[in-house]
């Protein structure tokens with residue numbers, strides 16, 4: 535039976551996925567590269583440098599390692615301005631109810647976000663003490679779709695992967711959860727997230743009984 539639920543952050547707990555898109559779109563414009571929401575879909579859950587590589591590839595452009603670092607810093611500065619105003623009101627509907635139910639049922643909760651901004655965002659949302667463990671993505675060697683981050687959180691929670699559920703809005707994230715040997719809940723488009731065991735359109739539509747049984 536399920537003993538732990540591991541949440542992605544961007545797109546599951548709050549709508550930072552939208553801010554990532556805006557910041558990447560601005561950077562792509564700056565580089566003269568066409569970049570759509572469909573392109574962005576492939577980048578969800580993908581770490582910062584690899585996301586930049588995907589955009590450069592779209593434009594058939596190449597940059598040195600130092601230039602890439604500067605472009606990543608530029609995007610992140612822009613992104614941090616966008617998220618600066620976030621508050622507890624930005625927690626997606628349904629999240630607090632799910633956390634309350636899991637607590638009553640004594641089910642552990644963790645966060646597996648590829649974002650280096652995750653701790654700051656959780657703090658702004660008033661959720662910095664809501665999770666037993668939040669992965670430090672700077673310590674993760676292989677990013678989503680690799681299962682490492684989900685396995686790291688499961689190990690920290692001391693729950694075997696077979697007894698964990700992972701919740702993700704990104705195709706790369708769902709792939710990571712399945713590769714970790716966990717039950718995968720997809721939030722969003724059923725076509726994009728077809729690998730998931732269950733898909734709900736938004737976090738507040740999660741059927742907890744189904745998810746946990």
Ligand code: B16
Pocket residue numbers: 542543544545551554577578579580581582585610646647648649650651652704
């Ligand atoms: P940062 P998640 C991911 O967060 C985002 O989906 C992805 O778009 C972003 O590039 C990545 O974090 C890195 O974020 O630039 O803040 O370190 O969905 O895994 O919570």
Ligand code: MG
Pocket residue numbers: 542543544545546551578579702703704707
């Ligand atoms: Mg996400």
